[in-house]
Amino acid sequence: MNDAAPAPTPAPAPRRARVRAPELIGKGGWLNTGGKELSLAGLRGRIVILDFWTFCCINCLHVLDELRELEEKHRDTVVIVGVHSPKFVHEAEHQAVVDAVERYGVEHPVLDDPELATWKQYAVRAWPTLVVIDPEGYVVAQHAGEGHAHAIERLVEELEAEHGAKGTLRRGDGPYVPPEPVATDLRFPGKAIVLPSGNFLVSDTTRHQLVELGPDGESVVRRIGGDGQFKEPQGLALLPDGRVVVADTVHHALRAFDPASGEIELLAGTGRQWWQGQPTSGPALDIDLSSPWDVAWWRGKVWIAMAGVHQLWTYDPETATVEVAAGTTNEGLVDGPGAEAWFAQPSGLAATEDRLWVADSETSALRYVDAEGAVHTAVGTGLFDFGHRDGDAAQALLQHPLGVTALPDGSVAVADTYNHALRRYDPASGEVTTLATDVREPSDAVLAGDDIVVVESARHRLTRLRLPEEAVRVEAVAHRTQRSATEVAPGRLQLDVVFQAPAGQKLDTRYGPSTRLLVSSTPPELLLAGGGTGTDLARVLSLNPEVAEGVLHVSAMAASCDDDPENEYPACHMHQQDWGVPVRLVEGGASRLPLVLAGMDAEGAQ
Numbered sequence: 317m318n319d320a321a322p323a324p325t326p327a328p329a330p331r332r333a334r335v336r337a338p339e340l341i342g343k344g345g346w347l348n349t350g351g352k353e354l355s356l357a358g359l360r361g362r363i364v365i366l367d368f369w370t371f372c373c374i375n376c377l378h379v380l381d382e383l384r385e386l387e388e389k390h391r392d393t394v395v396i397v398g399v400h401s402p403k404f405v406h407e408a409e410h411q412a413v414v415d416a417v418e419r420y421g422v423e424h425p426v427l428d429d430p431e432l433a434t435w436k437q438y439a440v441r442a443w444p445t446l447v448v449i450d451p452e453g454y455v456v457a458q459h460a461g462e463g464h465a466h467a468i469e470r471l472v473e474e475l476e477a478e479h480g481a482k483g484t485l486r487r488g489d490g491p492y493v494p495p496e497p498v499a500t501d502l503r504f505p506g507k508a509i510v511l512p513s514g515n516f517l518v519s520d521t522t523r524h525q526l527v528e529l530g531p532d533g534e535s536v537v538r539r540i541g542g543d544g545q546f547k548e549p550q551g552l553a554l555l556p557d558g559r560v561v562v563a564d565t566v567h568h569a570l571r572a573f574d575p576a577s578g579e580i581e582l583l584a585g586t587g588r589q590w591w592q593g594q595p596t597s598g599p600a601l602d603i604d605l606s607s608p609w610d611v612a613w614w615r616g617k618v619w620i621a622m623a624g625v626h627q628l629w630t631y632d633p634e635t636a637t638v639e640v641a642a643g644t645t646n647e648g649l650v651d652g653p654g655a656e657a658w659f660a661q662p663s664g665l666a667a668t669e670d671r672l673w674v675a676d677s678e679t680s681a682l683r684y685v686d687a688e689g690a691v692h693t694a695v696g697t698g699l700f701d702f703g704h705r706d707g708d709a710a711q712a713l714l715q716h717p718l719g720v721t722a723l724p725d726g727s728v729a730v731a732d733t734y735n736h737a738l739r740r741y742d743p744a745s746g747e748v749t750t751l752a753t754d755v756r757e758p759s760d761a762v763l764a765g766d767d768i769v770v771v772e773s774a775r776h777r778l779t780r781l782r783l784p785e786e787a788v789r790v791e792a793v794a795h796r797t798q799r800s801a802t803e804v805a806p807g808r809l810q811l812d813v814v815f816q817a818p819a820g821q822k823l824d825t826r827y828g829p830s831t832r833l834l835v836s837s838t839p840p841e842l843l844l845a846g847g848g849t850g851t852d853l854a855r856v857l858s859l860n861p862e863v864a865e866g867v868l869h870v871s872a873m874a875a876s877c878d879d880d881p882e883n884e885y886p887a888c889h890m891h892q893q894d895w896g897v898p899v900r901l902v903e904g905g906a907s908r909l910p911l912v913l914a915g916m917d918a919e920g921a922q
Contacts, residue, residue: 334454335454335455335916336453336454336455337356337364337447337449337453337454337455338434338437338438339355339356339357339437340354340355340356340366340397340399340427340434341429341433341434341437342399342400342427342428342429342430342431342433342434343428343429343430343431343433344400344408344410344413344427344428344429344430345410345427345428346425346426346427346428347413347414347417347425347426347427347428347495348417348422348423348424348425348426348492348493348494348495349425349491349492349493350493352491352493354397354425354427354491356449356453357453359395359491360451360452360453360486361451361484361485361486362393362394362395362451362485362486362490363390363393363394363395363448363449363450363451363472363475363476363479363485364394364395364396364397364448364449365383365394365395365396365397365446365447365448365449365468366397366399366434366438366446366447366449367379367380367383367396367397367398367399367444367445367446368399368401368434368435368438368440368443368444368445368446368447369398369399369400369401369443369444370400370401370402370403370404370407370443371400371407371412371413371416371419371420372403372404372407372661372677372678372716372734373403373443373444373661373678374607374609374623374624374661375443375444375461375462375624376443376444377420377607378462378589378607378624379444379446379462380420380421380422381566382462382463382464382465383396383465384423385465386465386468386469386472387423387424389469390469390472390476391490392487392488392489392490393472393476393485393487394472394490395424395425395490395491396424396425397424397425397426397427398417398422398424398425398426398427399426399427399429399434399435400413400416400426400427400428400429401429401432401434401435401440401443402430402432403443404702404715404716404734404795405702405715405734405795406715406716406733406734406735406736407734408430408431409430410428410430412757412774413426413428415504415757415774417495418495418503418504418522419504419521419522420548421522423492423494424490424492425491425492436800438455441460441802441895441897441911442460442461442893442895442911444460444461444462445458445459445460445912446458446459446460446464446468448468448471448472448475450475450479451475451479451484451485451486452479452484455916456471456475456916457471457914457915457916458912458914458915458916458917459891459912459913459914459915460893460895460911460912460913460914461891461892461893461894461913462892462893463591463889463890463891463892464818464891464914466818466887466889467818467819467821467889467914470818470819470820471818471819474819500776500777501527501534501536501776501777502518502520502523502527502776502777502778503520503521503522503523503776504520504521504522504773504774504776505518505519505520505521505527505759505771505773505776505777505778506518506519506520506521506548506549506550506551506759506760506771506773507519507550507551507552507563507610507719507759507760507771508552508760508762508769508771508778509552509553509554509560509762510762510763510764511528511554511560511575512554512558513575514531515528515529515530515531515537516528516529516530516531516533516762516764516769516778517529517552517560517575518771518778519546519549519550519551519552519562519563520539520549521548521549521550521565521773522548523542524541524542524544524546524547524548524549525539525540525541525542525546525549526539526540526541526546526549526552526562526573527539527540528540528575529778531764533764533769533777533778533780534777534778540573540578540580541573541580545571545580546562546564546567546571547564547565547566547567548565548566549562549563549564549565550563550565550608550609550610551563551608551609551610551611551612551621551664551665552611553611553612553613553618554613555572555613555618555633556613558574558575558576559572559573559574559575560572560573560574560575561583561611561613561618561631562611563608563609563610563611563620563621564585564608565607565608565609565623566607567585567587568585568586568587568588568589568590568604568605568606568607568608568624569582569583569584569585569586569587569605569608570582570583570584570585570600570605570608570611570618570620570631571583582601583600583601583631583633583636584600584601584603584605584631584638585600585601585603585604585605585608586601586602586603586604586605588604589604589605589606589607589624590603590604590605590606590624590625591604591890591892592645592873592890592892593875593890596629596639596640597637597638597639597640598637598638598639599636599637600631600636600637600638601636603638605620605622605624605629605638606622606623606624606625607622607623607624607625608620608621608622608623608624608629609621609622609623609661609662609663609664609718610662610663610664610665610675610719611665612665612666612667612672613667614665614667614672615687616632616634617630617631617632617633618630618631618632618633619641619665619667619672620638621662621663621664621665621674622643622662623661623662623663623677625643625645626643626644626645626646626647626658626659626660626661626662627640627641627642627643627644627645627659627662628640628641628642628643628654628659628662628672628674628685629641641654641685641689642654642655642657642659642685642689642691643657643658643659643662644656644657644658646658646834646869646871646894647659647660647661647678647699647869647894647896648660648679648698648699648838648869648896649676649679649681649683649693649696649697649698649699651683651690651691651692651693652690652691653689653690653691654685654689654690654691657690657691659674659676659679659683659691660676660677660678660679660681660699661676661677661678662674662675662676662677662683663675663676663677663717663718663719664677664717664718664719664720664731664759664760665720666720666721666722666728667722668722668726670686670687671684671685671686671687672684672685673720673722673728674720675717675718675719675720675730675731676696676717677716677717677718677733678699678716679696679697679698679699680696680701680702680713680714680715680716680717681693681694681695681696681697681714681717682694682695682696682714682717682720682728682730682741683696694709694741694743695709695712695713695714695730695741695748696713696714698838698867699867699896700867700896700898701713701794701795702714702715702716702734702794702795703715703735703792703793703794703795704732704735704737704750704790704792704793705748705792705793705794706739706747706748706749706750706790706792707747707748707792708746708747708748709741709746709747709748710746712741712748713792713793713794713795714730714732714735714739715732715733715734715735715795716733716734717730717731717732717733717739718731718733718758718759718760719731719733719758719759719760719761719771721760721761721762721763721768723740723763723768723783724763725742726742726743726744727740727741727742727743727744728740728741729751729761729768731758731759731760731761731770731771732758733757733758733759733773734757735753736753736754736755736756736757736758737750737751737752737753737755737758737790738750738751738752738753738755738758738761738768738770738781739751750790751768751781751783752770752781753790755770755772755775755779755781756772756773756774756775757772757773757774757775758770758771758772758773759771759773764780766782766783767780767781767782767783768780768781768783769781800898801865801898801899801900802897802898802899802900802906802909803899803900803901803902803905803906804859804899804900804901804902804905804906804907804909805859805901805902805903805904805905805906805907806859806860806861806901806903806905807858807859807861808856808857808858808859808907809846809856809857809858809859809906809907809908809909810854810856810857810907810908810909811835811846811854811855811856811857811868811870811908811909811911812853812854812908812909812910812911812917812919813833813853813854813870813872813911813912813913814853814910814911814912814913814914814915814916814917815831815853815872815874815891815913815914815915816914816915816916817874817876817914818876818889818914820878820879820880821876821877821878821879821889822876822877822879823874823875823876824875824876824877824888829851830874830875830876831851831852831853831872831873831874831875832849832850832851832871832872832873832874833849833850833851833852833853833855833870833871833872834848834849834869834870834871834872835847835848835855835857835868835869835870835871836848836868836869837866837867837868837869838866838867838869839863839866841860841862841863842859842860842863842866842867842868842899843857843858843859843860843868844858844859844860845857845858846858853872853874853913857909859899859901860901861901863901864900864901865898865899865900865901866898866899867896867897867898867899868895868896868897868899868909869894869895869896869897870894870895870897870911871892871893871894871895872892872893872895872911872913873890873891873892874890874891874892874913874914875888875889875890875891876888876889876891877889891913891914893911893913895911897909897911
């Protein structure tokens with residue numbers, strides 16, 4: 317989600333651009349500060365890293381993990397401030413932000429900015445975006461997407477040395493104040509299955525465990541894996557041999573749990589996160605994965621909702637191999653053959669004989685893979701349309717669903733997470749209805765006899781509901797993303813993805829071009845020219861004056877390596893980000909669209 321064309325060599329000191337950092341404003345107030353309001357003036361003397369995030373975004377969750385080591389290592393000089401900037405209506409609810417801060421173990425101050433006031437002040441265009449502010453209150457770097465922790469740490473060390481020498485660095489304890497812990501049997505549970513014994517097995521995500529509950533869904537039978545074997549586990553699937561496959565999400569792995577023996581075995585993943593250019597098939601224990609969120613047994617394989625890279629993968633227990641089954645890693649809603657389809661953070665799976673149902677959370681969509689491997693959309697239209705509207709599937713709306721459950725009559729129940737609802741889609745009639753409301757952030761549901769048991773993640777419990785014969789009726793609401801559209805002029809638009817290799821690094825050209833840019837649009841007719849893939853990070857687009865508004869989809873990658881001629885094996889890093897930029901075509905609108913991948917937009921700062 318960021319800026320301009322790369323120079324052949326890294327800019328010597330992009331942080332020398334002197335841009336005063338705007339003050340931090342957020343109507344929702346501050347979390348993790350013990351009730352104290354923070355200001356940049358009060359943080360003067362510290363290095364401040366602003367992390368613009370939203371809790372629906374898997375890339376934002378990756379960045380939270382990337383920052384933990386830096387946060388600990390430089391605790392006396394660096395203050396990380398999370399600026400929560402919502403995409404979905406639900407994410408603008410203050411309690412939802414409070415829950416997310418606990419759910420994901422955020423251990424730094426967070427500003428709740430439901431109206432995107434600070435987002436706009438900093439001209440942010442992407443989740444996640446990191447902004448570095450020096451001890452004198454000036455913005456010195458901006459990075460969009462993942463994989464920038466190494467560059468930011470290098471910059472932090474330079475700032476410590478520079479401002480330590482000038483006497484403008486202030487060391488000491490940070491403003492973080494942890495919240496009081498709350499005692500419950502489950503804490504933000506993710507997914508559940510029914511074991512052959514009739515007990516429930518639940519992924520107790522925030523406590524990094526599995527919990528077996530009795531048939532009542534409340535009595536704790538045992539806890540599994542509380543010794544670091546799991547990290548934020550999510551999806552569960554029963555294998556034919558009685559073992560349970562676990563999506564060990566933050567460990568980027570699949571594990572098998574044997575309920576009979578209690579043994580836990582690693583099935584797939586290395587513990588490292590997959591990055592562009594790495595293998596996408598091969599021996600399961602040799603291939604990196606990326607935030608597997610759910611799993612399902614279908615057609616002799618374990619299917620994996622690989623949320624971190626917007627794909628579906630499979631694990632074959634016969635050959636102990638993994639491979640990509642559908643998705644390109646581009647984020648969006650595109651149907652067709654598996655190799656050409658686009659997903660957006662697939663987070664829930666349910667298998668029937670002829671279909672694998674997919675809850676595609678970021679497009680607020682219900683989708684499915686057919687027996688031939690083609691991808692179809694049953695409900696949903698794209699990244700920026702969501703709401704709670706029943707009726708014909710072509711106009712029905714969901715809001716960031718995380719789970720899907722096959723029902724006995726051939727229909728499916730959808731855990732419509734951000735609507736706090738359980739919805740139903742009937743393929744026979746093509747209708748969407750509401751089964752239940754006031755279920756707080758449901759993330760999954762399982763059948764138990766004539767009942768459906770819902771994982772109420774934000775109420776930390778399982779809730780048993782009778783499957784109603786009559787659907788609940790709700791007042792229809794529809795939303796678009798809260799981000800305001802960028803006004804651009806029709807015709808020629810200069811697109812600049814700004815990338816400056818971090819200090820001490822250079823562009824990696826050993827194996828050809830080190831950058832890639834992919835551009836497309838929704839609707840497709842918005843782009844008259846300039847779409848497609850290329851290696852230059854600057855491109856001229858031609859926008860159709862007959863199309864009033866749409867979305868530009870921009871995906872950029874750049875590879876950089878340590879610039880040390882003495883080192884035969886320099887460390888290399890991949891920088892990548894996808895942007896979905898809503899645009900409105902107006903006469904007199906902008907003729908340049910800068911998107912900062914890493915560095916500072918010198919042209920925009922002038």
